[in-house]
Amino acid sequence: MSEEKVVISSCPHDCGGRCVLKVHVRDGVITRIDTDDGEEPQLRACVRGRAYRQRVYAPDRLKYPMKRTGERGEGKFERITWDEALDTVDSELKRVKEAYGPTAIFYLPYSGNTGTFLHSQLAVFRLLTMFGGFTPHWGSASFWGSLFSSQVTYGTITTGHTRDDLLNSRLIIMWGWNPAETVLITGTSFYLTQAKEKGIKIVSVDPRFTDSAAAFASQWIPIRPGTDTAMLIAMAYVIIKENLQDQKFIDRYTVGFNRFGEYVLGEEDGVPKTPVWAEKITGVPAETIETLAREYTTLKPAALMCTGAPGRTAFGEQFHRALSTLAAMTGNMGMHGGEPAGFGFQPVGLQALSGTGLISGLITGNLPEGTAQKKGVHITKVWDAILRGKAGGYPDDFKLAYITNGNALNQFPNSNKGAEALRKLEFIVVHEQFLTPTARFADILLPVNTHLERNDIIRPWFSGPWYIYMNKAIESLYESKSDLEICIELAKRLGIEGYSDKSEDEWLRAFWKSAEETSSTKPLLDYETLKKKGVHKITLTEPVIPFREQIENPEKHPFPTPSGKIEIYSERLASMNNTKLPPIPKYLEPWEGRSDPLTKKYPLQLITTHFKRRIHSQFDNILLLKELEPQEVWISSTDALKRGIRHGDMVRIFNDRGEVVIPARVTERIMPGVVSIYQGAWFNPDKNGVDRGGCANVLTKDDHSPAGAFCSNNALAQVEKA
C-alpha cells in the first residue's frame, strides 16, 4: 500500500464560502477529507465540503455518455461512446445553425461551478461564440437587486468590509441574513460568535427565526416577506423626524437626500412614512421600528448586513437602495465597524474575473469573452421564451438548448412550465455529474468530472484576503471529462480553429499572470508556490474597509457615480422615466403580496430559503447529507391549527402554477401567514404532475423585478392536508 498524500483544494460551488479541503489520497483513491487546521483565521469547511468524498464516489455519478431512449423527463437512457455522443452534438449544432441561425441555440448555464479561473461555463461560452453565436440568458437567481442598486448608489459593487471588521461594530443588523446556513464568506459565523461574546448587539430581521438568529442575535424582528423596504423607509422617517441623521456626511458625500426626505415625510405623495404606516404593511410594531431606528444612529458604527433574500422580490432593488440610503444618511461607512450595505465585494485579494456576461465588465482572466451576448433572455423568462419565441417578443424561436453547470428546470421559477418548454425543443445536450431533474430531459447526456479531478484556482466568493489553488487529487473517474475537455473535442468536430492552444496548466498560468493586473493585493504569490502551498492567506494589519479614500478625500477621490457622490437620488434612474424604478428608493406594493386580491384564493406568502445540507440543488442526492434533515415546509402553529395540520403530516402546497407534497414542519419559528420551503430539492413530479420532491420553484412565479431581480421570495400559495 502506498503512502497517503494530502492534496489541498476547495469547493467551486455557489455557497458563498471558499474553504480549505485537505483531501487525503491513497493509491489514487480519496480516503478522507479534512479541513484547515493551520494559521488563523482558519478556513474551516462546512458540512457540504466535509461530505465531498461521498459526492465524488456517489453511486449515481454519471459514468459515461448516454442518449435518451424514453420520453423527455422520463430518465431512460442508454450508454453510448464518446464518439457517438460528440458526433451527435456536432451534427445537431450544425443542423440548427444552418436551418435556423445560431441564435436558435439557447445556452443555459448556471452556478454549478462559480468563481473558478478555468473550469466553468465559460468553456461553452467560448465554444458557442467561436461557432458563430447563440442566445444567452441574463440576470441572476441570487443577487441582481443588490448588484443593480450598488451600481446605482455607489457606482461599484466593491463595497464590503472584511468580515473581521464585524468585531468593530456596536450594532449588527442581520437583515434577511442567515450565514449559519448560507456561509456567505468562510468564517462569517465565527466572527458573529465572537461579536456576540464581545457584547455587540445583534438583531435579526427575518420572517423566520433562523439558526443565525438563534445563535447570534439577542432580538428577532419577524417581518412580512416583500415589505422590508417599508420598514427601512419608516426607520428613515424616525431618523429625519428626530434629526438623528449625520448631516455633515450627507452634505459632503451624498446627493438627493432632500428629495428622499420629501418622500419619506409625505411631502411628495401626502403619505408620511411613519412607523405606524409601516406597521400595517410589515407586521412589525411601530415601537420596534422606532427603537431600531434610534439604535442604528446611536450605536454607531453599525453594520446593516444583508444578502439577496429580501431583494428577491417584486421590487427587490428598492430594498437594497433603501438599505444603502439608510447607511449613507447615518454616515455608517468609511470607518471600522460600519457597512455601506451595498453589494459587498471586498477591496482585497483577487477581484472578480471579467467578461462572463453574468457580471459583464467585471471579470478578467477567464476564457475570452464571447461576442454574441448582445441579446439575452432574463433567467425568469427562459421557459416563456422557449414556449413563445419571437411571437412572444423574444429574440428567436429556440430549437436547441445547451445546458451546463446548472439545473435550470429546478432552479429557475415555474418548473412545470419549464418541463413543458424543454419538451418542445428539437435537441437538448446536458453536461452533468448526476441525473438531475434537468438532465432527465437531455437527448445527449455528457458526464463531467468533479473539481477534485482537475486543477483550478479560486478566490473567495466576495473576494477577500485569501486565494486557493485547487489541486487535482485524483484522475477523472469513469469516462468523465471536464467541460473544457468536452469543448476541445467538439471544437475539433465543428472545425473551430484556435479554440484551445494551451494545456490546463498553461491556461491557469496565463490567467494567473493576468490576475495580477486586477488584483487589489500585489504582488500575487508566484504560480509554482501557490500550487504547492494550496492556500494563500493575505496578512491584514487591520480589517480592510471600502471607500476609505472617498471619505478621507472626496475631492480627489470621488465615488464612481455620475455625480461623484453617493446617489440617494439617481439622475440615471430619473432619465429612465419608469415609475416602477424611481430615482429615490421607494416602497412599492409587490404583486402576490399581502394586499393582492389573489390572497383570497392563496392566503399564505411563500418564501424559498437556502438549506444547510444543500447548495441550491447540489448535494440533494448525497445520502450522508440527506439523512441530516428532511425536506419540509415550515408552517406556523397558528396556520397549521386552522388547517388541522400536525407536525410531520404530509401536506399539499399549491397555487395556479403547481403543487408540491412534502411533510409539514409545524413551528413557532416562522411568522403566521408565511410558509417556507427550502429551495433546491429535486423536482419529482408524479403521473398527475404533483411534485413529490419538494421543489420550491414549482410554486414561484416566472417574472422579475423592473431591474431584473429574481422573485423567489414572492409567491402566494395555499396549504392543505394531503
Added chain:
Amino acid sequence: MQMGFYFDQSRCTGCYTCCVACKDWNDIPAGPAHWRRVTSREWGTYPEVYLTYLSLSCSHCENPACAAACPVSAIAKRKENGIVVVDREACLGGDICGMPCKQACPYSVPQFGSEENPKMQVCHFCLDRLKENKKPACVDSCPVRALEAGPLDELKEKYGDGKEAEGFIYSLKTRPSVIVKPRYEKA
C-alpha cells in the same frame, strides 16, 4: 487521566459539520450509525421563541454503563486516557445480544449499522488522530469552535464544570466526561 469533551451550546448553530466530519473521517456510511449526533429543541410561543442544538458523541463516562451491560465484556475503558472502546471482534452483534449496551446507556450512545447482526460501534475519540496529537475530527471541524476536547481536568480548569444544557441531563450514575455550557441561562 480522563479525556473529555466540552460543548458550548451558546455557539452551536446546528450545522451538522461535526457529524459529517466524524462520519467521513471514521468511514461510517449513511445510515443508522451516528457516532456524533446533533439534536435540537424548540420552545416558546411566537414571537418569543427559543432554539438550541446539542452535539453529543460518546462521553466516555467515568462509570460506563454500556461496559457493565455487555454480556461478553467487549466494551472496555482504557486506563491511560479513559476512552471507552469496543472490541468489535468480541462483540456478539446486536441481533444476538439485543443491544443491552445501548439500553444501559442513558444517552443511547452505542450505535449499530443497518447490516445483519451489526457489531456495536462508538466514538473512540479519533484514536488515530490522538496519536498524532490532533483533536477528534468533530472538534477540528466546528466552524464556530463550539466543541473542544482534551484532558478533562484541563477542560474543567478552562471552561468550568457545567453540567446543564438544554436537552442534556448529566447522569450521576455514569458520570459522562463532558462539560456543557447552555445557550440560555435558566430562569
